Amino acid sequence: MAGTTVSEVMAELAELEDPRACEVNERHGDDHGVNLSKLRAVAKRLKTQQDLARELWRTGDSAARLLALLICRPKAFDRAELDTMLREARTPKVHDWLVNYVVKKSPHAEALRVAWFADPDPVVASAGWALTTERVTAEPEVLDLTGLLDVIEADMKGAPARLQWAMNHCLAQIGIDHAAHRARALAIGERLEVLKDYPTSPGCTSPYAPIWITEMVRRRQDA
Structure with missing residues (x-):
C-alpha cells in the first residue's frame, strides 16, 4: 500500500x-x-x-x-x-533472511561471498559460508571443494556456534551433492562429532553431518 x-x-x-x-x-x-x-x-x-x-x-x-x-x-x-546491513544484522532470523531473501538475489552475491568468507567476524563469515554452501549445489565449478574440506577439517570444531553451524551445513552439502568427496565428508563429520548430540525432533533429520548426508543420499536414491 x-x-x-x-x-x-x-x-x-x-x-x-x-x-x-x-x-x-x-x-x-x-x-x-x-x-x-x-x-x-x-x-x-x-x-x-x-x-x-x-x-x-x-x-x-x-x-x-x-x-x-x-x-x-x-x-x-x-x-x-548490503555489507553494512549484514554487519548490523546481529540476530539470527534477520541475518538468515537478509542472506537468503536479499543477498542471494543480488548481483553482488559472489563478490560478497568471497569477501565475507574470510572475514574475522564469525557472524559475517557465517554468511560467506552460507553463500558458499549454495554454490556447492548450484555452481561447484567456482569452488575448490577439496580446499573447503581442508578448512572445515581444521577449523570447524573450534569455531563459534553460528560459524560452526554454517561450516557444518557446507560439509553436509558437499557430501550430499558430490559423490567423489562423500567418503571424506563422512569421515570428517565422524571424527569431529560436531552437532552429534544436537536434539532433533521426531521426523526431522539430525544436523550431525554423517547422519544428514546418509539420509539425504538415501532419499535421492529412493526417489
Whole structure:
C-alpha cells in the first residue's frame, strides 16, 4: 500500500507483538515477538516498497527489519549497503533472511561471498559460508571443494556456534551433492562429532553431518 508511513507500520507491528512468541524467539537468540505468518501478511498487503524498506531497516527493530526484507527490491541495494546491513544484522532470523531473501538475489552475491568468507567476524563469515554452501549445489565449478574440506577439517570444531553451524551445513552439502568427496565428508563429520548430540525432533533429520548426508543420499536414491 503506497503512502504508508514508518510510524503507521511500527504501530501495527507493536499491536502484533505476542509475549509467547517473544519468549520462544528469545530461546533462539531473536528479539521480536511478531508471528512470522502475520508479518508475511503485512508484507503482502504493503507489496514492494524500497524506500519504506530502507526506512524500516534504519529503525533497528528486528520485526521492522524482517518486514523490510520482505518488501524490498534485492537488486536495488549496492554492495557496500548490503555489507553494512549484514554487519548490523546481529540476530539470527534477520541475518538468515537478509542472506537468503536479499543477498542471494543480488548481483553482488559472489563478490560478497568471497569477501565475507574470510572475514574475522564469525557472524559475517557465517554468511560467506552460507553463500558458499549454495554454490556447492548450484555452481561447484567456482569452488575448490577439496580446499573447503581442508578448512572445515581444521577449523570447524573450534569455531563459534553460528560459524560452526554454517561450516557444518557446507560439509553436509558437499557430501550430499558430490559423490567423489562423500567418503571424506563422512569421515570428517565422524571424527569431529560436531552437532552429534544436537536434539532433533521426531521426523526431522539430525544436523550431525554423517547422519544428514546418509539420509539425504538415501532419499535421492529412493526417489
